[in-house]
Amino acid sequence: MYNSFLIKYGEIGIKGDNRHIFEDALAKRIKTVLGRIEGEFTVRKTRGRIYVNCGGDWNYDETVTQLTHVFGVVGICPVMIYKTGDMEKLKADMVDYVSKEHAGEKATFKVKARRVDKTFPLTSMEVSAALGEAILQNFPDLKVDVHEPDILFDVEIREEVYIYSKIIPGPGGMPIGTAGRAMLLLSGGIDSPVAGWMVAKRGVTIDAVYFHAPPYTSERAKQKVVDLAAQLAKYTGPIRLHVVNFTDIQLYIYDECPHEELTIIMRRYMMRIAEHFAREEGDLGLVTGESIGQVASQTMQSLVVTDAAASLPVYRPLIGFDKNDIVDISRKIGTYETSILPYEDCCTIFVAKHPVTKPLLHIIERSEGKLKEKIDALVQEAIDTAELVIAK
Amino acid sequence: MKEIYFDNSSTTIVSPEAARIVMKVMTEDYGNPSSMHLKGVAAEKYVREARVKIAKTLRAKENEIYFTSGGSESNNWALIGGALANRRAGNTILTSAFEHPAVSEPLKFLESQGFHIERIPVDREGRLRLDVLREKMTEDVILMSFMYVNNEIGAVNPIEEIGKMKTELCPKALFHVDAIQAYGKYRICPKELKIDLLSVSGHKLHGPKGTGFLYKAESAKLLPLIYGGGQQGGMRSGTENVPGAAGLGVACEEAYTDFEENVAYLRKLRARLVAGLREIPDTVIHGMPGDEGAPHIVNAAFLGAGSEVLLHTLEDRGIYISAGSACSTHKRAGSPTLTAIGASKAEMESSVRFSFSELNTEEEVDEALAVLREVLPVLRRYRRK
Numbered sequence: 001m002y003n004s005f006l007i008k009y010g011e012i013g014i015k016g017d018n019r020h021i022f023e024d025a026l027a028k029r030i031k032t033v034l035g036r037i038e039g040e041f042t043v044r045k046t047r048g049r050i051y052v053n054c055g056g057d058w059n060y061d062e063t064v065t066q067l068t069h070v071f072g073v074v075g076i077c078p079v080m081i082y083k084t085g086d087m088e089k090l091k092a093d094m095v096d097y098v099s100k101e102h103a104g105e106k107a108t109f110k111v112k113a114r115r116v117d118k119t120f121p122l123t124s125m126e127v128s129a130a131l132g133e134a135i136l137q138n139f140p141d142l143k144v145d146v147h148e149p150d151i152l153f154d155v156e157i158r159e160e161v162y163i164y165s166k167i168i169p170g171p172g173g174m175p176i177g178t179a180g181r182a183m184l185l186l187s188g189g190i191d192s193p194v195a196g197w198m199v200a201k202r203g204v205t206i207d208a209v210y211f212h213a214p215p216y217t218s219e220r221a222k223q224k225v226v227d228l229a230a231q232l233a234k235y236t237g238p239i240r241l242h243v244v245n246f247t248d249i250q251l252y253i254y255d256e257c258p259h260e261e262l263t264i265i266m267r268r269y270m271m272r273i274a275e276h277f278a279r280e281e282g283d284l285g286l287v288t289g290e291s292i293g294q295v296a297s298q299t300m301q302s303l304v305v306t307d308a309a310a311s312l313p314v315y316r317p318l319i320g321f322d323k324n325d326i327v328d329i330s331r332k333i334g335t336y337e338t339s340i341l342p343y344e345d346c347c348t349i350f351v352a353k354h355p356v357t358k359p360l361l362h363i364i365e366r367s368e369g370k371l372k373e374k375i376d377a378l379v380q381e382a383i384d385t386a387e388l389v390i391a392k
Numbered sequence: 393m394k395e396i397y398f399d400n401s402s403t404t405i406v407s408p409e410a411a412r413i414v415m416k417v418m419t420e421d422y423g424n425p426s427s428m429h430l431k432g433v434a435a436e437k438y439v440r441e442a443r444v445k446i447a448k449t450l451r452a453k454e455n456e457i458y459f460t461s462g463g464s465e466s467n468n469w470a471l472i473g474g475a476l477a478n479r480r481a482g483n484t485i486l487t488s489a490f491e492h493p494a495v496s497e498p499l500k501f502l503e504s505q506g507f508h509i510e511r512i513p514v515d516r517e518g519r520l521r522l523d524v525l526r527e528k529m530t531e532d533v534i535l536m537s538f539m540y541v542n543n544e545i546g547a548v549n550p551i552e553e554i555g556k557m558k559t560e561l562c563p564k565a566l567f568h569v570d571a572i573q574a575y576g577k578y579r580i581c582p583k584e585l586k587i588d589l590l591s592v593s594g595h596k597l598h599g600p601k602g603t604g605f606l607y608k609a610e611s612a613k614l615l616p617l618i619y620g621g622g623q624q625g626g627m628r629s630g631t632e633n634v635p636g637a638a639g640l641g642v643a644c645e646e647a648y649t650d651f652e653e654n655v656a657y658l659r660k661l662r663a664r665l666v667a668g669l670r671e672i673p674d675t676v677i678h679g680m681p682g683d684e685g686a687p688h689i690v691n692a693a694f695l696g697a698g699s700e701v702l703l704h705t706l707e708d709r710g711i712y713i714s715a716g717s718a719c720s721t722h723k724r725a726g727s728p729t730l731t732a733i734g735a736s737k738a739e740m741e742s743s744v745r746f747s748f749s750e751l752n753t754e755e756e757v758d759e760a761l762a763v764l765r766e767v768l769p770v771l772r773r774y775r776r777k
Contacts, residue, residue, distance in 0.1 A: 190590045215704030251774065349698065349776050 002060060005067065005097040007050040008075035011174065013093040025203075026050065026072040033066040047081060047116075051079070064168055069235050071201050073170030073363035077154070087122060089159060091134040094153070096165045098142070100134055110137065113155040120157050131155060135222035174203030176236055180197065181205040182315060183278035185285040186241070188224045191289030191318055192333040193232055194326050198317035199287045200236045207281045208239050208391075209274045211246040216349065226343055229391030231335050238392035242277045245385055246270070249378050250350055261353045263297045264359050265368060266362060267307035269379065275310050276383055287311040291321050296355040305359045393710040396727045400596075401543055402714055403572060403690055407598040407646055410639040414600055415720035417635040425632050426623065435634045442641025449648045450590070451581045452607055453500070454551045456630050461639045462604040463572040463593030464494040467537075469606055469617045470589040471498045471627070474535050475507055476612040481564055482532040484508045488520055490732035492543050499773040516548025517680050518733050526657035527560035531563070536567050540574030544558050544729035544745060545679035546689030548574075555586030566612055572596055572604075573751075576647030576761075577655060577687055591643075593616045594636070598749070599643030600728045605634035658687035659758055661748045665690050672768060676739055678730070688748045693739040694764075697771040702744055705767050710762050 009026060027043050027050055032119075034041040038060025044051045054063060059077070067076045080100075082093040093110075112152045113127035131153070135142055151179075156162040168261045184196040185206040200206045222243060246266075253265050274286055281384070289304075290298045297306070307314055318326055330336040394468070397405070406414075412573070425439055439459070447454045456721040458464045475485060487499055489511045502738055503509045511526045536558065538549045551569060558567055568589040571580060575590075582590050589612060594603030608614055608627075620629030660687075669675050669692050678691040688734030695700060699715035706713055726740040747762070 213707060215701050218700065218704055254774055349701075349774050352777060 002080055003054055004079040004162070005052040005054070005063070005200050006077040006079050006083050006162070007052060007073055008045060008068070008077065008167070008170075009050070009072050009338075010074040012174065020174055022072070023050070024358060025178045026070070029070050029072070029175050029177070029237075030067065033234075034071055034099070037062045037066055039063065042369040053081075061208070066169055068168070070175070071171055071173040071203065071235060072175035074172050077167050078165040078173065079164040080161050082163065084120075084157065084159070084161055087127075087130060089128070090155075091131060093161060094131045094134050094155070094163065094171055095138045097153075097165075098139055102139075102142070102151060104141070105151075106141040107150035108143050108148075109151040109153060110144065110146050110149035111135070111153045111155060114157065116156060116158045118373065119215070127155065127157070138248070142315060143307055156203045159289075169184060170203060170323050171235070172389050173201035173283055176200060176203060177205055179203035179205075181207060181283045181288050181310075182279060182285045183274050183281065183283040184208040184276050185289075186210050186225055187289070187340075188221055188228065188339065189325055190323075190336065190339040191288065191291070192275055192296075192328050193228045193289075193316075194329045194333065195289035195337065196232055196333075197235060197273070197316050197329070199230070199315055205237055206232065206287070207277070207283055209242040209270075209277050211244050211270055211273075212290065213247040213350075215358045216250075220341075224338060226389055226391055227338050228335055229337060229376040229389075231333070233392045238261055238390050240281065240387045241391050243387040244273055244382050246382060249375070249382060252371060252374060252378055254350065255368045260354055260356045261359065262365060263353055264302055264305055264364060265356050267297055267302075267306050268364070268368070269375075271306060271309040271314070271380060275312055278312055281311070285311055285315050287315045287317070289318055289326075290316045291323075291326070294323065296357045299357050301360075302357040305361050305364050308361055395590060396711045396752075396760060398746040398748065398752065398756070398760065399574040399712045399714050400749040400752075401745065403595045404749055405751070406595075406600055406639070407643055409597055409646065409732045410642040412641050414635040414639040419633075423634075425634060426522040435632075435719070438634050438641075439632050441642075442637045445641040445645045446605060447646050449575075450468050450607055451583065453610065455625070456582075456607055456610060458606045458608060458621060458624050459632055459640070460604045460628060461602055461605055461633070462595070463492075463570070464618075465602050466591035466593070466606040467492075467494040467568075468495035468571055470591060470608075470614070471495065471535065471717050472502065472704070473588060473615040473617050474495055474566045474568060475502050475774045476562075476611070477564060477615040478534040479507075480535040483688050484510060484528075484530065484534065486510050486512060486525065486528055486533055486536040486538075486565075488549065488732075489513050490518065490544075490547075491537065492570060492572070494540065494572075495537055496728065498687065514547070514732055516733055518545050518622055518678070518729070519656050520540055520549050520554075522550065522557070526557060526561070529565075531562065533565040534564040534567050536562075537570065538568075539570040539572075540578065540580070541571075541686040541689070542679070542729055543573045543728055545687075545691040545733070546573075547679045547733075547749075548622065548684065548686055551585050552588070556607060556726065559586055566614075573686065573689070576644075577658070579648075580650070581608060582607055589614065594640040594643055596645050597647045600639040601631060603640040603642065607664055655687050657750055658748050659683065660750055662690055664754055665746060665761070668757070669764075672761075672764060674760055674772075678739075678743065680733065690746045691743060692746070693735070693743040694772075695742050696770055696775055697742050697768055699742050699744050701771055702742070702767070705771060706760070706763060708710065709763050709767075711763060714747075715743070731745040735777045 031043050042053045111128045111131045113124050115124045128168045151165050177237035182204050184206050186192045196206050212222050229241045233239045421434045422596045423435035425436035443454045443457045446457050499509050510528045550688050566588045569587050570591050572593045588609045589776050590607040595601040616627050619631050674695040676693040679685045703715045730740050
């Protein structure tokens with residue numbers, strides 16, 4: 001059975017002098033996620049690789065699941081570690097490995113041995129040839145193909161011998177915490193959790209803000225958003241979620257502004273409040289799940305008007321995605337099932353039947369002028385009464 | 393904030409006496425009734441006593457009471473077990489168009505298995521169309537299932553009348569009654585009413601959740617749904633839920649203690665609420681007027697106020713009710729009952745249900761009415777444009 005994992009990481013390798021920062025962040029993150037499960041794990045960095053050695057009462061599937069939640073990991077190779085010895089022992093170990101991992105397979109293979117421990121008497125090339133030979137003798141269904149093998153056996157001779165041939169894809173990206181923080185506008189829908197995930201994947205620490213409107217949205221809708229944040233947190237670490245009561249602002253806009261502009265004006269106030277919390281958290285940008293033309297408030301014209309309400313950059317990682325692409329990612333990262341629970345936006349009251357699709361900034365600003373009597377106080381109240389939930 | 397619980401048709405608070413006996417059985421007399429030793433005998437006694445208590449409320453025999461996991465199981469068993477046991481005698485099953493899903497869904501299943509289901513329509517107030525029923529009562533009918541009290545609007549089916557028609561027109565058919573909202577509110581004697589199978593749920597009458605029973609007339613042919621160790625005469629296998637049965641027995645006994653006073657009290661609460669609602673403009677009250685309807689259920693549509701929004705608004709004020717259907721109609725189907733009585737879309741979107749127990753008070757009704765008068769104008773101001 002496996003007793004170690006080799007963690008492959010891509011981009012980090014090319015970050016020059018800052019490389020150790022990224023590697024340290026990755027190793028730390030791996031330690032953190034493995035801390036959530038049973039087992040004794042040691043995370044070792046050696047020569048541009050990270051090894052996770054597993055001991056105690058650990059479980060293979062659980063461990064792999066946790067490792068696939070670490071941004072920066074490109075591949076996870078389950079490794080069998082054997083004690084070093086002479087060439088005969090190495091051959092026997094190779095045969096043992098193949099019989100456990102590829103018994104009965106009909107395939108082509110190649111052995112790629114590397115002698116890190118230069119005291120081993122044979123060269124890397126010689127070891128590869130000898131092990132290939134041993135495999136051919138013992139497994140008649142395996143044939144050599146050095147150009148496009150179905151199975152590539154990696155054999156590393158270090159203080160111990162590492163053999164691996166499988167690679168489980170990781171999420172890629174950069175380790176969390178290596179790229180600053182951003183504030184995600186999180187709703188109960190499918191898109192915003194995916195947007196948060198995509199930005200987090202680039203190493204960004206995620207904070208979040210959710211606008212609820214009781215009694216127009218229910219306690220269950222709020223719980224759903226907390227659950228979504230908790231699902232994201234499996235990748236990002238704990239998320240600071242600011243829950244803002246938006247009801248009074250929404251009703252005031254309803255009372256004072258043209259109905260067809262309701263959504264766009266609401267979104268502008270959401271941006272403003274999100275930005276307030278973003279600055280409090282030291283965030284460098286806002287993140288939304290918008291994609292061009294998906295709904296009236298996400299046309300190019302609407303995005304111009306929404307953007308104008310924020311001074312921080314607004315990151316929209318889904319901007320060019322079709323809905324089904326977003327759904328695919330949402331399923332992959334485990335937020336889909338929660339997102340489709342029927343509690344979101346129960347009330348269509350605040351969605352105009354015919355909303356503006358090509359709003360003009362000066363017209364929207366003029367409408368917002370009608371709010372000047374009370375809106376600052378209402379925004380301040382929403383900020384003051386916001387509740388902070390740590391989702392993890 | 394004081395809590396006003398007007399959602400007793402969803403579930404009820406467990407009575408202290410029922411809770412006490414449940415606790416006692418769980419922690420002291422925890423034996424398995426099938427065990428041969430004393431612990432088993434002690435446990436069996438609770439089950440037997442509960443059965444005696446329940447049988448008494450129906451003027452039935454003890455061996456006609458079977459404990460189940462609740463209303464849904466009782467209904468499923470009665471329908472599926474009843475249809476399978478009698479399929480050689482015919483193929484038609486009669487039911488009403490506004491049954492609870494715990495009846496309408498098993499019937500859909502039976503339909504998919506080849507049985508012919510006839511759903512008898514109801515009128516605008518929830519009255520069963522007896523003229524249509526009469527036409528459908530043919531030789532081929534093997535099973536009939538009519539709820540006693542409709543769970544959403546409190547309409548009452550003419551069970552006695554249906555029983556008489558059955559005796560006259562299709563005497564072979566089994567007569568099942570879903571009495572989940574009626575037991576404890578009506579005196580039910582299955583024998584007199586020609587009822588063969590009757591479903592009751594514990595948690596609607598201050599008993600524990602996960603409890604209930606099926607009354608099965610001795611003569612009724614019914615196949616078991618759950619097979620196993622042969623408990624309850626082989627009709628319903630599985631170790632008896634002894635604490636549950638004990639708690640249920642107490643709750644059933646209590647439901648028929650001071651019965652007349654309690655029902656009269658519920659009627660008073662209901663009349664008070666209805667009178668108050670009639671003064672709120674643009675309000676439609678569903679179901680049967682006055683004493684024709686069930687004593688504890690009021691269904692009203694406050695046109696222009698979304699039912700879920702109203703529910704959450706009242707919840708904020710400590711008042712708990714239930715919403716028939718979601719205000720976002722494009723996502724969810726409307727309620728089966730409101731559809732059956734032909735309620736308009738506007739009514740469906742704004743319907744809520746108030747349901748009482750004898751623990752509610754007139755002050756609570758007045759308080760709820762005051763809150764409604766206060767919040768409805770605000771809620772109605774905000775509507776989709």
